[in-house]
Amino acid sequence: MEGHIIILFMILSAIPFVILYFIIKAAVRNGILEARRIENAPLSANPLDRIAQIPCPSCGKKHDMDYPKCPYCNHRR
Ligand SMILES: [Zn+2]
Numbered sequence: 001m002e003g004h005i006i007i008l009f010m011i012l013s014a015i016p017f018v019i020l021y022f023i024i025k026a027a028v029r030n031g032i033l034e035a036r037r038i039e040n041a042p043l044s045a046n047p048l049d050r051i052a053q054i055p056c057p058s059c060g061k062k063h064d065m066d067y068p069k070c071p072y073c074n075h076r077r
Contacts (some may be wrong), residue, residue, distance in 0.1 A: 055064040058075035
């Protein structure tokens, strides 16, 4: 009789851990799905990453291609 109570107590005490396991599993799965969604998202999500960078012929520093002149040394292309 007492053995049954101990087993029941063990099962009951394990339930929060089982719930926690499923919560963590769901959170990790959602995190992976979210990361995949961001990876597959169009680049327009961050326009700064889309602009190509070119090295300045004068100072050699990289700057955005759409600048008419180098922002570091004002060298005109
Ligand atoms: Zn420059």
